[in-house]
Amino acid sequence: MGRIPCCEKDNVKRGQWTPEEDNKLSCYIAQHGTRNWRLIPKNAGLQRCGKSCRLRWTNYLRPDLKHGQFSDSEEQTIVKLHSVFGNRWSLIAAQLPGRTDNDVKNHWNTKLKKKLSGMGIDPVTHKPFSHLMAEIATTLAPPQAAHLAEAALGCFKDEVLHLLTKKKINFQAQHNTDQMGNNNITSFMNYKPDEKEDTTEKITFGLSKAMQEPEMTSNNKPWDCTAATAATFEGTCSVFPTVTGFQFSPAPFANEGDGSPWSQCVCTGSTCTALDQQGQLQEKLQEENGDDSNIAKEIRSGSNLFNAQCVLWDLPSEDLINPMV
DNA sequence: AATCTAGACAACCGCCGGCAG
DNA sequence: GCTGCCGGCGGTTGTCTAGAT
Numbered sequence: 001m002g003r004i005p006c007c008e009k010d011n012v013k014r015g016q017w018t019p020e021e022d023n024k025l026s027c028y029i030a031q032h033g034t035r036n037w038r039l040i041p042k043n044a045g046l047q048r049c050g051k052s053c054r055l056r057w058t059n060y061l062r063p064d065l066k067h068g069q070f071s072d073s074e075e076q077t078i079v080k081l082h083s084v085f086g087n088r089w090s091l092i093a094a095q096l097p098g099r100t101d102n103d104v105k106n107h108w109n110t111k112l113k114k115k116l117s118g119m120g121i122d123p124v125t126h127k128p129f130s131h132l133m134a135e136i137a138t139t140l141a142p143p144q145a146a147h148l149a150e151a152a153l154g155c156f157k158d159e160v161l162h163l164l165t166k167k168k169i170n171f172q173a174q175h176n177t178d179q180m181g182n183n184n185i186t187s188f189m190n191y192k193p194d195e196k197e198d199t200t201e202k203i204t205f206g207l208s209k210a211m212q213e214p215e216m217t218s219n220n221k222p223w224d225c226t227a228a229t230a231a232t233f234e235g236t237c238s239v240f241p242t243v244t245g246f247q248f249s250p251a252p253f254a255n256e257g258d259g260s261p262w263s264q265c266v267c268t269g270s271t272c273t274a275l276d277q278q279g280q281l282q283e284k285l286q287e288e289n290g291d292d293s294n295i296a297k298e299i300r301s302g303s304n305l306f307n308a309q310c311v312l313w314d315l316p317s318e319d320l321i322n323p324m325v
Numbered sequence: 326a327a328t329c330t331a332g333a334c335a336a337c338c339g340c341c342g343g344c345a346g
Numbered sequence: 347g348c349t350g351c352c353g354g355c356g357g358t359t360g361t362c363t364a365g366a367t
Contacts, residue, residue, distance in 0.1 A: 014336080014337075015335095015336075015337095015360085015361085016335075016336080016361075016362090017335090017336090036352080037352075037353070038351085038352075049337090050352090050353095051337085051338090051352095051353085052336075052337075054353075054354090055335090055336065055337080056335090056336085058354095059335075059336085060335080087356065087357085088355090088356090089355075089356065090354075090355060090356085101354090101355070101356080102334085102335080102336090102356095103334090105356075105357085106333070106334055106335085107333090107334095109333095110332060110333055110334080111332090111333090
């Protein structure tokens with residue numbers, strides 16, 4: 001048995017709100033508050049669904065909302081929190097006064113996701129693309145790895161192609177290990193527009209090459225931020241594991257060198273440790289308390305984790321608007 | 326000047342959890 | 347404990363606009 005719809009769709013207006021409707025809704029809420037959204041449109045004289053009214057109010061009309069552009073620090077906060085919470089937009093928005101989950105979500109989807117992709121960072125895992133490819137290569141036997149890498153390439157293809165064909169890339173090789181040009185990653189990075197047609201082949205080739213590399217030790221896994229490697233990794237992003245020492249420069253974006261948060265690499269050592277430690281913490285607690293311990297459950301639900309991650313992210317918990325305890 | 330395209334943002338949809346009866 | 351309602355949430359779609367062709 002399905003749920004009763006929240007309103008009769010036939011008698012309900014949809015689409016963009018007019019200033020008159022906004023005015024009616026604002027006036028009604030100012031007088032009566034926001035109890036029972038179902039009754040609000042009826043009482044306010046609006047031919048709208050209660051849900052639509054609630055959305056309009058929370059996303060647009062609320063007096064405490066900010067409507068301007070996101071600042072650098074807001075973007076930085078979103079990226080950091082997203083790496084911890086994923087697409088929990090309401091949680092992220094709760095830390096940004098005046099911003100709604102819809103704002104944050106839209107901003108992420110239209111700007112930040114591309115920004116990160118353009119920087120060679122997977123916006124889902126917040127790890128360099130190279131990290132993901134290398135993980136595939138080092139954890140699976142070659143036949144499976146090749147197939148999985150191809151699948152992964154498919155996932156990232158649009159982002160990578162967009163990056164290669166639309167954005168200027170400013171990768172700088174710090175250590176070119178092979179002056180004869182045998183470093184396929186180097187040639188990949190030195191991509192020129194007229195090579196567009198074989199871009200995909202180059203990416204595939206780069207992946208194959210990555211998978212042929214000998215198994216990595218912690219010393220040549222730049223993203224492995226455990227212990228000693230963490231410090232060296234912070235501040236720079238190694239774009240491909242096979243070319244440790246490549247320094248990523250977020251040059252395609254306007255803020256390079258201007259001292260803004262984006263002029264620093266987003267993927268700091270803490271980026272990696274946050275996720276790694278989350279897993280380690282969970283494992284440890286599960287060992288000590290059993291999988292169903294309350295603490296383990298809380299960690300899974302993200303409550304205690306939040307404060308832990310704030311430390312990892314250099315976000316003082318007292319600075320948070322809504323610390324979740 | 327007309328058309329196309331991509332980006333930005335507003336709005337909708339369906340699912341889920343909490344809660345009261 | 348069960349059921350139905352409500353509000354919240356995240357994903358997706360629609361619409362508008364500015365810039366490119």
